[in-house]
Amino acid sequence: MGPEVLTVLMFSMFFILLALGIPLAWTTGSLGLIFAYLLWGSDAMSIVVLRIWDVMGSFSMIAIPLFVFMGNMLQKSGIAHDLFRAIQVWVGSLRGGIAAATIILCTILAAMIGTVGADVTITGLIALPFMFERGYNRHMALGSIVAGGALGVLVPPSIMFIVYGVTVGESIGKLFMGGVGPGLLFGGLYIAYILTKCYFDPTAGPAAPKEERSVPIGRKVAMIRSLTLPLLLILGVMGSIFGGIATPGEAAGVGALGAVVCAWVRKRLNWKNLAESLFETGKTVGLILWIVFGAMVFIATYTLGGGAGFVQNALISMPLNPWLVLILIQLILLFLGMVLDIIGITVLLAPIFVPVITQLGFDPLWFGVMFNLNLQVAYLSPPFGYSIFYLKAVAPPDVTMSDLYRSVMPYMGLQLVGIILCMIFPQIILWLPNLMIK
Structure with a gap:
């Protein structure tokens, strides 16, 4: 044949x-x-x-279940809700600010979780009711969550980069580094679109009510403390990979342990949450494998x-x-x-x-x-x-598939713009790998 x-x-x-x-x-x-x-x-x-x-037999494959478990454990810790509130009090006063906060939340969650499904689901449960209650246009609210959640493909520790690296023999650490620039670029394009759209059309994403905007500066600063644990976890995991201290598999093990510690600090570590996290990890990894x-x-x-x-x-x-x-x-x-x-x-x-x-x-x-x-x-x-x-x-x-399809169209256009920019300016992808390798 x-x-x-x-x-x-x-x-x-x-x-x-x-x-x-x-x-x-x-x-x-x-x-x-x-x-x-x-x-x-x-x-x-x-x-x-x-x-x-x-x-x-590939040692890099161990990173997949460990990163998935890390994401599931962080989800059980309830950290995402506090993150959203901390970001929202700073940018909610802007038109479209809550949708912009959603994109930022999705980016941070992507750096902690590495999977699109968990990112979209968590953000949808937290941010969607919040935006609907404050009069956001349906398509603006839905689109920001769907597009922001998809950043999990690019922002390390992306499971897709691990699969790609194992498949073709490319360095997973370098792929993680290469995904940082495009991830920030795409997130920036989404936020710029949201703020511009809502500036000219206030009905698409009104500013937060006055009582929510009048949060004392001291309380705003105090709420930033909720970012400490996830940022330390991200820096520990990604920093160890980028600095050449640990392989992705080793860093994933540190991240999984760190997620358990986060749940313990937040008093969410119990047998029920641990068992559910392990069960969800098994289902997800089984499907992937x-x-x-x-x-x-x-x-x-x-x-x-x-x-x-x-x-x-x-x-x-x-x-x-x-x-x-x-x-x-x-x-x-x-x-x-x-x-x-x-x-x-x-x-x-x-x-x-x-x-x-x-x-x-x-x-x-x-x-x-x-x-x-x-x-x-x-x-x-x-x-x-x-x-x-x-x-x-x-x-x-009452949210229909038609609503969802219409909501993603502007973001698909922005994704294509981002792809073209990365083709014209390859250093968007290569600057960090080149910097870290030197």
């Missing part, structure tokens, strides 16, 4: 099975097994064992069958400027992100695209962050944007 036929058969059956509602992990895993057997017989079953062993295992088997069969080389040669030999090839790859990622799980996309396509990008002369670290920038758009993209459904699950019943 030639690589051209293999490509057509594997990917056509891949989309057919997904259209029939077969879960992604079972689709990729079963197709990988079937085609491996057709190509090489029963001896090919060793591919399954070897690929899964390679993944499980099954998707990774299935995709690894699929891509191993496809690569050994010559399919990956066929696609790579086709892209490299195109009579196009390297930048046009890069744009084509990003368009593929944007399209697939609308219909597929982004972990599956990462494991399936990153091993195919990275050699192409390297041969075209682009920085592989820069592309790794750009890869995730494109997939961040997927969290907002109708019809299957995960952030949309995360918020729908905790929003009031």
Whole structure:
């Protein structure tokens, strides 16, 4: 079976099975097994064992359950509510200030949690009722939470950077550093849009009531103390990675212990919260690993069958400027992100695209962050944007899917602006890795 036929058969059956509602992990895993057997017989079953062993043998993978547990434990500690109140009293006097506070909260939570689902859910439970009670436009309130929560893809310790790094062999620490600049850029674009929109249209996001604005300065300063624990935790985890003191796996262990300490300090550490955190961690990590295992088997069969080389040669030999090839790859990622799980996309396509990008002369670290920038758009993209459904699950019943779809459109435009800026000015991504490596 030639690589051209293999490509057509594997990917056509891949989309057919997904259209029939077969879960992604079972689709990729079963197709990988079937085609491996057709190509090489029963001896090919060793591919399954070897690929899964390679993944499980990677020390970096231990960071995933530890960071997920850290996020779940911090969620149980109730720290997010105090964070929101501390930020809101400082910026709530501005038109759109509460929505801007939501973006800031999402950014801080992303740096503590590393997963989009928890970020959107926590912020939705805290900030959405608060904005609705103060007369915020529905689309402004919903959009700020959905877009802000998606920053979890970029802001370290992003689980997506860990999956990407393990898949292609890129330094996870460098990916974390590379995500800082775009994360701040995207958050800044969202806040600038919110404040500008609400300045010219006060009904979109009115300033906080006068009684909420007249908080004594001493109390405002005192409320900042609620930022101390999470900031110390973030600095401890990220600082140890950026400073070369600890690997991501080791730093994740410190973060998990730090989250337990935070819960204890806040008198929220009990058997119920600990058991629930462990249970949620097991569910989340189990889902991630099954998707990774299935995709690894699929891509191993496809690569050994010559399919990956066929696609790579086709892209490299195109009579196009390297930048046009890069744009084509990003368009593929944007399209697939609308219909597929982004972990599956990462494991399936990153091993195919990275050699192409390297041969075209682009920085592989820069592309790794750009890869995730494109997939961040997927969290907002109708019809299957995960952030949309995360918020729908905790929003009031009268919030419709149409409301959510309309609310994300301006932010998707801002995401594309951010991607273009990171293409034109690659130092947005590379400045911190270059600085820390020196």
